[in-house]
Amino acid sequence: MVSELINANPTVYEKKERRARIPPVDLDEYAVEPIDQQEIFDHIRDIKDPEHPHSLEELKVVTEDSIEVDDKQSYLRVTFTPTVEYCSMVSVIGLCLRVKLMRCLPPRYKVDIRVAPGTHATEAAVNKQLNDKERVAAALENPHVVGMVEECLAPSYEY
Incomplete structure (x- = not known):
């Protein structure tokens, strides 16, 4: 039987252990903790791949290192890597x-989503x-x- 999937057998990686988020030290009710790379990764790591029963993290489509956050400038870039060049x-x-990201970030953020250079046709x-x-x-x-x-x-509820 021939599969219609371009990448029928992707490499699946182990998920990283989830790290606890540390609340801000300033208990002022108006204090806002800056959004960082880890927080963004925690939001997107469990997105399921459209073709496989794995998360984008498990397929290394997204990694923590592929996220750039500038909270002061309200700018975020996520660079993702498809599993194959012709995905x-x-x-x-x-x-x-x-x-x-539109659902979980304040609207002040400019979000830039990119395919990693040289990874897709x-x-x-x-x-x-x-x-x-x-x-x-x-x-x-x-x-x-x-x-x-x-x-x-x-949600997959597989934590």
């Missing part, structure tokens, strides 16, 4: 990352698509795309 789900993965086109508000909005009006994104973002 057909690269745009869906990027949309999943964007939607998850259509890297430039995908980067342009994932960072264009109108294209993202149009994609999220498609019920099929929204269904795929929601399925990837659904």
